[in-house]
Amino acid sequence: MPNKNLTITVEQDVDGYLFHVARADDGQKRKRQKVRFSFSDDAGLIEVPKTAQMREYCTDGRFRFEQVAKSDLFGAKETQIFIPFKLFDWMKCGRCFLLEAQVVTDNGIVGGEGELPLMIDGSNRAVKYSVQAYLQYLGLQGSDTEKLAFAQKYVQKPDVANAEFFITMLNTMAQKNADGMAEYYLYQLYGNASFMQNDPEASRAWLEKAGEKRCDDALRILEEEAEEQNRLAAKEGSPLPDSLEECMACARSGNKEAQFELFRRLRETDPAAAGEWLMQSAAAGYDPAVEQLEDYYAGQYQVEGDIGSYIGQLKEAAEHQSTLALYRLFDIYYSGGCLGRGVKKDMRAALEYLKKAADSGLKDACYRLWQTFEEGNDLLVDAAEAVEYLKRAAEAGIPAAMNDLGELYVTGRIVQRDDEEGIALIRRAASENCFDAQIRVYRMALEGRYYHILFDIDPQGAYQLLTGYATESGNPLAQYRLWQSYTNGNPVMLTRPEALGYLEKAAEGLYQPAMFTLAGVLLDGRYRDVDAARGEELLQRGAKLGHAESQFALFELYYTGSYLALHGPVNKERAYKWISCASLSLPAAQEKMWELFVSGNEMGIEQQEALDMLFASARHECGDALYAAAGLFAEGTYVPSDVVRAVRYLHLAAKGGHARSRYKLYQIYDQGNFSGQPVEKDPALGERMLLLSAEQGFPEACAEVCRLFSQGKGNVDRTFAESCGLKEPAVKAQGDPKSTAKQPEPEKPAEEE
Numbered sequence: 001m002p003n004k005n006l007t008i009t010v011e012q013d014v015d016g017y018l019f020h021v022a023r024a025d026d027g028q029k030r031k032r033q034k035v036r037f038s039f040s041d042d043a044g045l046i047e048v049p050k051t052a053q054m055r056e057y058c059t060d061g062r063f064r065f066e067q068v069a070k071s072d073l074f075g076a077k078e079t080q081i082f083i084p085f086k087l088f089d090w091m092k093c094g095r096c097f098l099l100e101a102q103v104v105t106d107n108g109i110v111g112g113e114g115e116l117p118l119m120i121d122g123s124n125r126a127v128k129y130s131v132q133a134y135l136q137y138l139g140l141q142g143s144d145t146e147k148l149a150f151a152q153k154y155v156q157k158p159d160v161a162n163a164e165f166f167i168t169m170l171n172t173m174a175q176k177n178a179d180g181m182a183e184y185y186l187y188q189l190y191g192n193a194s195f196m197q198n199d200p201e202a203s204r205a206w207l208e209k210a211g212e213k214r215c216d217d218a219l220r221i222l223e224e225e226a227e228e229q230n231r232l233a234a235k236e237g238s239p240l241p242d243s244l245e246e247c248m249a250c251a252r253s254g255n256k257e258a259q260f261e262l263f264r265r266l267r268e269t270d271p272a273a274a275g276e277w278l279m280q281s282a283a284a285g286y287d288p289a290v291e292q293l294e295d296y297y298a299g300q301y302q303v304e305g306d307i308g309s310y311i312g313q314l315k316e317a318a319e320h321q322s323t324l325a326l327y328r329l330f331d332i333y334y335s336g337g338c339l340g341r342g343v344k345k346d347m348r349a350a351l352e353y354l355k356k357a358a359d360s361g362l363k364d365a366c367y368r369l370w371q372t373f374e375e376g377n378d379l380l381v382d383a384a385e386a387v388e389y390l391k392r393a394a395e396a397g398i399p400a401a402m403n404d405l406g407e408l409y410v411t412g413r414i415v416q417r418d419d420e421e422g423i424a425l426i427r428r429a430a431s432e433n434c435f436d437a438q439i440r441v442y443r444m445a446l447e448g449r450y451y452h453i454l455f456d457i458d459p460q461g462a463y464q465l466l467t468g469y470a471t472e473s474g475n476p477l478a479q480y481r482l483w484q485s486y487t488n489g490n491p492v493m494l495t496r497p498e499a500l501g502y503l504e505k506a507a508e509g510l511y512q513p514a515m516f517t518l519a520g521v522l523l524d525g526r527y528r529d530v531d532a533a534r535g536e537e538l539l540q541r542g543a544k545l546g547h548a549e550s551q552f553a554l555f556e557l558y559y560t561g562s563y564l565a566l567h568g569p570v571n572k573e574r575a576y577k578w579i580s581c582a583s584l585s586l587p588a589a590q591e592k593m594w595e596l597f598v599s600g601n602e603m604g605i606e607q608q609e610a611l612d613m614l615f616a617s618a619r620h621e622c623g624d625a626l627y628a629a630a631g632l633f634a635e636g637t638y639v640p641s642d643v644v645r646a647v648r649y650l651h652l653a654a655k656g657g658h659a660r661s662r663y664k665l666y667q668i669y670d671q672g673n674f675s676g677q678p679v680e681k682d683p684a685l686g687e688r689m690l691l692l693s694a695e696q697g698f699p700e701a702c703a704e705v706c707r708l709f710s711q712g713k714g715n716v717d718r719t720f721a722e723s724c725g726l727k728e729p730a731v732k733a734q735g736d737p738k739s740t741a742k743q744p745e746p747e748k749p750a751e752e753e
Contacts, residue, residue, distance in 0.1 A: 018081075019081045035067055035068075117457065119134060139169070145420065155189045180215030256286040294339070323360045324357075363398055403430075409422030409425065426441065446459055476506040519550070523566060536557075552588060554578040579596075614628060627658060633645045706724055
């Protein structure tokens with residue numbers, strides 16, 4: 001892994017900028033190296049307009065170039081690059097971007113990295129980015145959108161140094177803007193307990209002012225407060241009688257709350273009477289009774305006819321405006337299951353009940369309707385309508401809905417792009433324990449970007465967030481990320497027991513990737529003693545929960561009799577069961593199904609099913625599947641012959657790092673044919689593929705590299721040939737110290753089938 005051992009500084013020269021790149025470490029070998037420079041922003045490498053006319057700083061029109069490091073890079077440990085002022089002239093004032101530098105050896109190995117955040121200041125010059133520099137820009141030239149975006153970040157972590165600036169800025173904006181957002185941020189700022197100028201009364205006043213301007217965020221908070229006050233008032237104003245006789249009298253008069261209370265009081269002593277009162281309360285549309293109805297029927301369940309009785313009760317409750325009954329009816333007709341038995345699916349009825357539940361104000365139904373749209377839209381909901389229900393769910397306070405809606409605003413999918421609103425929603429969802437949103441907020445701080453939006457890069461703050469989400473929120477995704485960080489350089493500086501503890505917690509939270517990883521830890525003995533019994537238990541549990549990799553691992557165990565530390569008798573029936581499950585989603589399992597088909601078809605797979613599995617795996621760019629599919633098209637087996645498509649599949653596999661495909665491309669371009677089909681020769685590209693395959697240690701490629709070197713052919717040096725397994729040193733020809741005598745040719749490996 002490259003070291004972050006380069007520091008970069010910038011100064012202005014007469015005609016441009018001088019960027020100084022200096023090493024922070026010693027002891028580097030004195031050899032030819034290059035420094036690779038790139039300028040990027042939230043959208044990736046910056047594209048330089050064609051009008052800039054300085055293409056020496058561009059690669060494919062993007063702001064990226066290389067220069068040979070001066071010899072003093074390892075003596076004085078510093079080199080310089082010069083960039084003319086006018087190369088940045090087209091950049092908008094206030095734009096933030098990043099200069100990244102890498103020291104690269106001739107063989108492409110990165111020996112050092114460094115970066116420098118920059119911004120275009122009020123004088124349209126590139127300067128080192130700092131909070132103070134950006135604040136100065138905001139005060140002089142910043143737009144209201146930029147000011148509010150930065151204020152949103154500030155109110156999350158207010159500091160004393162800039163408090164006066166933000167208070168003055170937001171007060172000024174509150175006086176001239178009508179959207180109420182400045183008032184809302186002042187409400188958050190004064191309401192933050194960590195803010196030295198914390199003032200609850202001022203915070204409340206700003207919230208009400210934001211509400212008067214119809215700020216959505218403020219209105220949501222005010223409405224929630226009003227609903228809670230009304231709920232408490234209703235609860236205190238109508239208590240049920242204490243005596244059983246008076247409560248029964250209320251129930252007979254039609255009081256659904258009293259009917260449900262009788263169910264609660266009588267269910268232990270008189271279950272039959274309690275059930276009658278429960279059904280009356282549920283039929284009247286009382287949601288707490290509807291919630292208990294399923295458990296009651298499940299406990300009393302005897303014959304299939306009870307399903308009809310239960311559904312009838314739900315329909316009667318739905319007619320009395322029970323949103324929960326509407327939602328339960330949707331679930332029954334959508335899933336095709338009721339009380340543990342199957343019922344006929346009815347998507348039209350399911351959509352009707354779900355919409356009624358959502359339109360009646362059930363926030364979970366609003367979000368579920370959006371989910372059905374995202375999960376495949378088998379209810380055929382219009383996209384705009386689905387988003388409207390998502391907005392309702394978000395406004396009602398469902399954190400996952402806020403997170404999804406925020407993502408839509410940031411990406412501009414379906415809705416008009418609104419970066420500020422999108423990030424605000426994601427942050428709010430994270431603060432309310434939406435696990436996915438918390439991981440997004442963590443990545444914003446770690447990577448300094450979210451899609452096209454730039455933030456301050458703050459690795460330390462990011463890992464503090466991640467640790468807080470893992471410990472305080474119990475977020476299994478964060479717990480698993482901490483384990484991953486431990487195995488990938490351990491930037492959080494966790495001890496092994498701490499890292500294993502987070503992995504255990506994530507697995508206990510039924511986070512399936514963590515369960516699978518913990519099973520591997522328990523079975524390979526790398527991080528702790530082997531515990532085969534528990535490892536197998538985790539695999540079995542994960543497989544039953546639908547985790548494809550766990551299912552594929554059990555296939556291997558039952559098909560071969562071993563998996564890591566697990567050993568047992570071969571059980572092909574169980575193996576087929578688990579690979580059939582895994583192949584529904586896992587490309588590696590799909591490709592394995594194809595292998596089983598062509599190697600004897602012991603599972604009895606239909607030819608079309610096997611082909612479907614192979615091409616499903618290939619669509620997910622599984623290297624083995626692409627290689628196999630290429631062979632079919634080249635030979636015209638099962639599919640029409642198409643050598644162009646076959647070569648394209650191999651290139652796709654090679655791009656993904658598939659060594660065998662790279663070696664096959666070498667053979668094709670060297671020989672000019674693929675399975676007897678002509679292909680235009682391309683020795684240079686073929687040799688490139690050979691070297692890439694050999695670098696991965698592919699045996700046939702390594703043998704070919706050694707053969708070429710022994711014959712004095714190809715762009716291969718001794719060091720690389722020896723790394724590929726060259727045994728006998730090459731003999732130099734007499735009279736020419738630079739030439740190499742050819743050695744007897746080893747037998748050329750047969751072309752792969």
